[in-house]
Amino acid sequence: MPDHVLDPVPDLVPASGAVHWVGAGLSTGSGLAALCAHTGRVRLWHRTVERAAEALDRLGLTGRAEPRAYTLDALTAELAPGDVVVSMLPAPEHARLLSACVTRRAHFACSSYVSDAVLEQVPAAEEAGIVVLTEAGLDPGIDHLFAHSLVARARAAIGDDTTASYRLTSYCGGVPAVPNDFRYRFSWAPLGVLNALRSAARYVEDGAEIVVDRPWEATRGHLVGGETFEVYPNRDSVPFIEQYELPRGWKPQTFVRGTLRLDGWLRAWGTVFEELKAGDDARIAALARELAAAYPTTDADRDRVVLAVSLEVSVDAGEDVGGGGDAGEGGGGGGSVVGRPSWSGSYLLDLAGDEEESAMARCVSRPLALGVRHILDGSLPVGLSRAAETAQRSQQWLDELDDEGLEFTLRVEG
Numbered sequence: 001m002p003d004h005v006l007d008p009v010p011d012l013v014p015a016s017g018a019v020h021w022v023g024a025g026l027s028t029g030s031g032l033a034a035l036c037a038h039t040g041r042v043r044l045w046h047r048t049v050e051r052a053a054e055a056l057d058r059l060g061l062t063g064r065a066e067p068r069a070y071t072l073d074a075l076t077a078e079l080a081p082g083d084v085v086v087s088m089l090p091a092p093e094h095a096r097l098l099s100a101c102v103t104r105r106a107h108f109a110c111s112s113y114v115s116d117a118v119l120e121q122v123p124a125a126e127e128a129g130i131v132v133l134t135e136a137g138l139d140p141g142i143d144h145l146f147a148h149s150l151v152a153r154a155r156a157a158i159g160d161d162t163t164a165s166y167r168l169t170s171y172c173g174g175v176p177a178v179p180n181d182f183r184y185r186f187s188w189a190p191l192g193v194l195n196a197l198r199s200a201a202r203y204v205e206d207g208a209e210i211v212v213d214r215p216w217e218a219t220r221g222h223l224v225g226g227e228t229f230e231v232y233p234n235r236d237s238v239p240f241i242e243q244y245e246l247p248r249g250w251k252p253q254t255f256v257r258g259t260l261r262l263d264g265w266l267r268a269w270g271t272v273f274e275e276l277k278a279g280d281d282a283r284i285a286a287l288a289r290e291l292a293a294a295y296p297t298t299d300a301d302r303d304r305v306v307l308a309v310s311l312e313v314s315v316d317a318g319e320d321v322g323g324g325g326d327a328g329e330g331g332g333g334g335g336s337v338v339g340r341p342s343w344s345g346s347y348l349l350d351l352a353g354d355e356e357e358s359a360m361a362r363c364v365s366r367p368l369a370l371g372v373r374h375i376l377d378g379s380l381p382v383g384l385s386r387a388a389e390t391a392q393r394s395q396q397w398l399d400e401l402d403d404e405g406l407e408f409t410l411r412v413e414g
Helices: 030-038 049-058 072-078 091-104 122-128 142-158 190-197 270-278 281-294 359-376 391-403
Strands: 019-022 042-046 066-069 084-087 107-110 131-134 164-176 201-205 208-212 220-224 227-233 250-262 303-315 343-352 383-386 409-413
Touching (some): 030 359, 042 072, 091 107, 122 383, 142 164, 142 391, 190 281
Parallel strands (some): 131 383
Antiparallel strands (some): 201 250, 343 409
């Protein structure tokens, strides 16, 4: 007998076909309609039955999904093994929903980053045989798909064993389609926007890890499709180097995932930043309410989503990648990126909302619904998946999103 035997992978609980979509806020859009087209057993849970019914009517889904009044106990009582719970609730609520899913052996999906409270429950979810799908919206979500695709293309062109340096940037933002004086349009709770700015960011610049306590102080200009935006880092970018499967022999010169804003945002938000520096929680909560009142989101507004992900790889001097560009222009010595990259690629999604749906709702709900459909067809593995997780599956999702009319462009050189 071997010294130890790997534990067998638990069997996947077969999907029942029932989907419980919890919450009908600003990010619930046509993805819900796409789910209704693939299964006739969708229930929309909202604050009251009346509010759920109103949301279904707004989405043109009356009669195609069942309205429900949400409480965790009421939802749990209806869960059966193999059902799928889709959480559109604020991120702190996900762990409680996942706990109910583990107990009832129901699958779980959301568009938010993985929290520690969710991560702690993954072993129990694996033992229960359920899928835990996270980071399957826009950002995080489509940005992961773009990055996986670019990295896979670069690896095929350059080779994993080639000594190279790279720059990867991933910036996303929801902005007003028609610029306003505030240079912003709230697409989620103002307090959440302000608190995100109060969180430190870690990223790689000039080959070194950098931490900034006030992300907006690292704001810089960024050109996308000939248009100048302002971008700044957010959260912790560094773990995504491994998640995106970048070869260990390639050295990051720049690796940053961040937020995109209209040009002029830094200046327009000057008084907000002064309040954030003071750090008074009560005052910041009051400021969030003031901003919500001063800059309300109305049905007449049109939003715009811009997601730009790019990767440049430069081969070190002396390396030969068989036509991957003039290796002499790659970074030498310490692996710095100098001159023209040996390979470069970029994805751009630039979408404006219309009278039927906001751009943010479309870009969040469509990939999330696609991920749920892959839970329903049994193609996602037991345990945690952050969006599509692999390059092959990411390309499949991108092809499917493209077929469904979510437009984006890819440019590759080298």
